[in-house]
Amino acid sequence: MAVVSRASGPDWWKRAVVYQIYPRSFADSDGDGIGDLRGIISRLDHLARLGVDVIWLSPVYPSPQDDNGYDISDYQGIEPVFGTLSDFDELLAGVHDRGMRLVMDLVVNHTSDEHPWFVESRADPAGPRRDWYWWRGARPGMAPGAPGAEPTNWASFFSGPAWEFDEASGEYYLHLFSRKQPDLNWENPDVRQAVYAMMRWWLDRGVDGFRMDVINMISKQLPLADGPVTHGVLGDGSALFQCGPRIHEFLQEMHEQVFAGRPEHVLTVGEMPGVTVEEAVLFTDPQRREVDMVFQFEHVSLDQGPGGKWDIRPLRLLDLKASLGRWQAGLAERGWNSLYWDNHDQPRAVSRFGDDGRYRTESAKMLATVLHLHRGTPYIYQGEELGMTNVPFAGPEDFRDIESVNYYASAVAGGADPAAVLAALRPLSRDNARTPMHWDDSPAAGFSTGEPWIAVNPNYPQINARAQVDDPDSVFSHYRAVIALRHAEPAVVDGDFTMLLPDDPTVYAFTRSLAGTTLLVVANFSGDPVPAPVPEAAQWAAAEFVLGNYPAPDPAPDPAPPTLLLAPWEARVYRRVG
Template sequence: MAPAWWKSSVVYQIYPRSFCDSNGDGVGDLRGITSKLDYLQTLGVDVVWLSPIYPSPNDDGGYDISDYRAIAPEFGSMADFDQMLAQMHQRGIRLVMDLVVNHTSDEHPWFTEACKSKDNPYRNYYIWRAPAADGGPPTNWEAAFSGSTWEFHAPTGEYYLHLFSKKQPELNWENPRVRAEVHGLMRFWLEKGVDGFRMDVINMVSKTYAVDGSLQDAPVLRPGFLQPAFTLVTNGPRLLEFLQEMRREVLDHYDTLTVGEAPCATIRQGVEITHPDTGALNMLFQFEHMDLDSVPGHGEGKWALKTLDLRDLKACLTRWQDGLAGQGWNSLYLGNHDQPRPVSRFGNDSTYRVESAKMLATLLHGMQGTPYVYQGEELGMTNKPYASEADCYDLESINMYRSATQERGIAPEVALQAIRSKGRDNARTPMQWNANSHAGFTTGTPWQPVNPNYPQIHSQAALLDTNSVFHYYRQLIALRKAQPVLVHGRYQLLLAEHPEVYAYLRTLGDERWLVLCNFYGGTPVLDLPYQVAQRVIANYPSAGTSLHNMVLRPFEAAMLRLE
């Protein structure tokens, strides 16, 4: 049996609003994406993951969907979509759509109907509860975007559950009609030729509490403690059942790539979900490594900043590499539409921007799993400069700043620094195509400003520079297609306690490859008992074939074939 195509693939994520605007209205669109497919083909990616393009009030950047079977007018028409998909397939690029079915928009017709009365047929599509004895919310749970998870609906006298924005009511997956609706909309897109789905917070569709009519056993959070409620209700008892039903009813009938976003997932759950025989999805996005630069258990969640200890990152990624080996499949990512730019977060976005961007790419593309490249990552795009809270466009950052400064007494500069480091707008500034006005993203006024460093960092210059981050990514992507050891080889961590260097082996048969990554600006000396047969790829000129007393330069990285 031939290996699954998605194991040797590289996925490129597009956030459509910020990718390329074809009509000058300041919002990226489908025709803009189509116009850049030759660029993606040159990069060499196999799959495009498209963030939501469906009609939405855009309370949460399109992840609040009001119609699952249509295209939002700002992105174009269904004809534009069909042309884009055909052009992708003509270039050998597959398309993965975002499936956002843990919740809908409160403007979706299902919810509009559900609000009409308690006995409306759509009422049980969502999770409703009576007020507590004091008339307040059923629990004191905190939503991911701050505030209560419960929103009161006065006409019917009940609260509905929302783990994110109040405009994102939770779907009730205990209702088989809801699951059938989801299966139907999946078939709609698959029949149009889509090649798979990225499934938004899919491990929340089965909830530990709030689904059985009773909340008496639900935990009560400490007053003022801002642990988001989704950490309490995630990975409910019927999750695998629901996903296996989805696989049986829909996915088994198509050749797809499926990746589930799974906050709070454990390795055991990762194996259960991605096991090729008994699981349901090809891979998942786990978040453990995304939390290592936040203070564990702190009430401020991801906004409580701490310096990353490289040893923690090595231990975390190694647990997942080892834990899923032969039993599932990893997704490999350091950035996406919800995360800050990797080169600003884990590298050096000034003096060593190019070197550290290449180093991070080497680390990720050398591991076992399917790599994901977020738009602009292949250029070494950086976090945006926030001068004040007025520079925030994302609901999460706006709510955090208001809550921190007005309700919890946190100094404005402290809150702003957290947003500079972790805010989602960092990833959502427009793509930088050239040095012209607005980086060539639009001929109009962009929906949010382009990062002011675009005259120095843009794709036009990167394509012309053979030493650019872009061409380094292109070489890494080509290597995965040519070298089975990078796809199927066994992973083995080296130098686990070294504070500066991430080193590991990949082994397949007689092939042994060593991946070396200096994570910092120092010059550590290594002494490894190997002889280099070939420097396959590196972000500095050759330093010889001996690993005895080898001095690594700042943010140096290399893949080495060993004798």
């Protein structure tokens, strides 16, 4: 079926807005408490009404669910709890019928340890698939399986060593994440060809692109070596496996063998922890044929101290502006930005960057305005368009995410105060984004007729889709207006970006300019009224008011004041032509 999208043409992905669905938590059709494909089908009209162009579907493949589907045991099937391939085909057709596209999650740095490839690799040390994964013997001079005998000192992202000992063969296999997520060896050309064949299979089925999970980790620096010790005896190996020596070669080969020559442009976004602006320019330069854009993590690490993710510090707006501004400038001439506040791995945006209490509605709208008016492709995570908030987790038993569960257990076992560990987990745990979507104020927020796999945020009676979709003053309606502005105003997509007031601690302001049209975006990141002393404030006050999260301001007096006065968490967009 031909796709007729709001964002069309050769660069359609630059004009598009992407909506991420975490299937386990979006909509449950059969009452088992777990979201599924038919639940998504039943809610497609919500997304069409919102106005998004692309749906990014987090993994729905068969999986033991050790890491909620990011541990894949079959790349060409559907996890039964989510449905069937027939359900998927119906979902894909429904997405296309509504003028949207569908992007799959591609997880090929690692598989599940229950994938047939790894089962065969593990069973036969002399077999043809042994080298499909990273197998190594014990550290020289140490007994296999002894403490500290791992081939390198790398720490896993999910706590503990990144190597798991296999008693049957006396060797270790590498897993940068869970021990049930062994890393594929991309040095082996047979691995790459198997991955490319799988990708072509999905594209031939009709999907429109891939979000590539930790794709910059597929190239490891050889020989594998220790990283600097960061805690205890474990080290940080990231410099040896992030953006490794063959990463550009692998991505260019993937483009040539999977994407080149297809009649429609295939959307590709690479999740790349640790990527720099300079590296991102290379990855996203269209002439290099690698990926369209990258997900970078700089701006979502600004509230973390030297102790890492769980060492939480207050976020400074100056740091946020400096980070996002650097990425806007760095990719201005070549390449492209992806824009996001939150996703399935990050806490809720309004709780992290805004005010999820008194000014929840205002700050949620403000965040949407600021993000979507930057240069790049914006991403909305499910529930963000409603202003869903973080969760008041009462105790460790409330968490489901493997990262949070493992961190709590290891930190407490290491002598940390349980209350302090919980205090660190609550604001940044990935489970904040994974609680069920709020559809209405009925039991379980309309997500399921059964007991959800993780508890619903207790504020769902006040924050839900039914209460917002027909309310012109709601967060949902504001997201619709922001998306519509992006679709209608070329300066939002193609205009130059200029940061204003870089040293102002509370006001975020910038302009977007194209062919005689200039937009001013000005926003207050505080709960107090503040002046916004933007250049030419008097002229802007008399310009066309395009969008805001408060009622349109009164006409400026004559003479107009030298600053714009912003209410708490207020955002405004003005337009001047000529």
